[in-house]
Amino acid sequence: MALLEVEDLVVQFYTEDGTVRAVDGISYEIDRGETVALVGESGAGKSVTCLSLLRLLERPGEIVSGEIRFDGRDVLGLSDEELRDLRGNEIAMVFQDPSAALNPVYTVGEQIAEAIRAHEDVTDETARRRAIDLLERVEIPDAASRYSEYPHEFSGGMQQRVVIAMALSCEPDLLVCDEPTTALDVTIEAGILELLEDLAAEFDTAIQLVSHDLGVVAGLCDRVQVMYAGEIVERAPTEELYYDPKHPYTVGLMASIPRIGDDRDELPTIPGSMPDLVDVPTGCRFHPRCPYAEEACRLRAPSLVDVETGVPADEPAPNDHLAACHEYTDDLVDGLDYEVVVEDGGGLE
């Protein structure tokens, strides 16, 4: 049994323009200690998926159907008290913008200690000492004195370290990181990612890392799941996805990553934009933007199948390579036609 199992999750937002299906029947699982990436363009439903895991969605959003099981327990059926016990203690979250994620009027130390006190029966002094310890673990110099400083006295990178310390305070089994470096300077990004990697290994924590940047994912994750318009369109072990992407959308995403030694002036982007989730295209959601779209793509939605056998995998193994494209069920007349060029060190055009 996997640590986290998500099955047919559907999330809707009820807006004035209509019902937005932000997540439309996704299924995946994460094993203990595994690091899984969720990538895709803005609006694909990555953040909504993350929030669903902790039932943190607010009006007008709602989990309509599906199941989320954590460690065998039905998350959607938990009582308020059980949910509180899960949050922060077993599944913790790191958010995109650390300056918004921290409360400006409490010291960073208090905000970490508070998380410890919420789950463990400890004295204030113990919580304080453990918070200082955590600040040291996330490599904040002078941790004891910075404990009583306020978030605005920290730089963005240091703030995110505080948020990570907070998330790790109760040694969760799963750490959900929603674009943890997007709001930060690129020079700081590497340090934060490295820290996450080290700490995850040290605490044996599984990570779900959200990013719209495949480059960030490459170094950190065992597996990648690509999301498009509320669905998972491809999943594969990281290396395989990089060298052998199977879905045209993934190919487009890869082509738009800048790489070292890249001398293109302008990176190609996928033409068009993500569909309006109130009124999604018929058939394959990607077909209006897909250079290989055919009649079949307009008519029928492809299912997520094993790229070798063309058979939907009910319980995919971590190493399986799945994609949602008619190509793999032999329903395309012309087929896909792109070339993956691997340069030294692994590049792709």
Added chain:
Amino acid sequence: MSLANYVLRRVVVTIPVLLGVTAITFSLLHVAPGDPIDVVTGFQNVDDDVEASLRAEYGLDRPVWEQYLVWVADVLTLEFGESPVTGRDVGATIAERLPYTLLLGGSAWLLSLLIGIPAGVVAAVKRGEPADEVSRIAALAGIATPNFWLGLVLLLVFGVHLGWFRVIPPDAPLLSLEMLWFMLLPTITLGTASAALVMRLLRSSMLRELNEGYVRTARAKGLRERTVIWKHVLRNSLIAVVTVAGLQITLLVDGAVVVEQVFSWPGMGRLLVDAIGRRDFPVVQASVLLIGVTVVVANLLVDITYSYLDPRIRYDR
């Protein structure tokens, strides 16, 4: 900068403001129509000699700036002189009335916070639900009702018809049970509009804060919803409310003028109204000065509370 340093700096900055208040208070009476001498003489025509000697007695013959300095020096030693109308010591008169106003204003202010803050929190948390609607209508009524009217109605219903309250204050010490019971109606009269204002303000600032990222973080940590609201959201929301709550102190002083008339409450408000009617200049001057100082001090307290609630303020500049 530490909180103590910040407070010290704010206090120092307040001194010139207080001086300004004295200057304005002093000049008010000198630009107001009417000559104090007329009051002393009872608006009779008197000999120039007599008038000159009276002017000399009250120091009215000296240049204005000199009169001002003398007055400030007196004020600093809490020496307000003698009323030419009643012949009583002004300081003593005020000392007699001030506790009444402070107690009434203070309890009305407390009432407005004790009702306004919880009601505002509930309205924000239960947004769009019946509790929110009910409190919205109540707040609207509270703000729209003139306080003299509310006072009269309360007196009529609970004083005259039901007989639960006396119509005029009992002849009892200020801190007696009887007096405190009597004070209930004026307190409600004075506090209602403020409570409504605090409530609406807190509601809207809470709704804003509830959308902030730190609220989600707090929930994601597994804190109780109670802690999320009352510890994390409320403290941030109060920052907006403190300013208004501080300014309410001024409003309460204003309101007291009316409410004290309605309830025959022997406070500063009535003293001021009476003194203006009688052209009792020293009393008017001292009362206005006191109100001015109250406003300045209220603002100082707002600043200090503000910086206590929001550490970012202390670090500015």
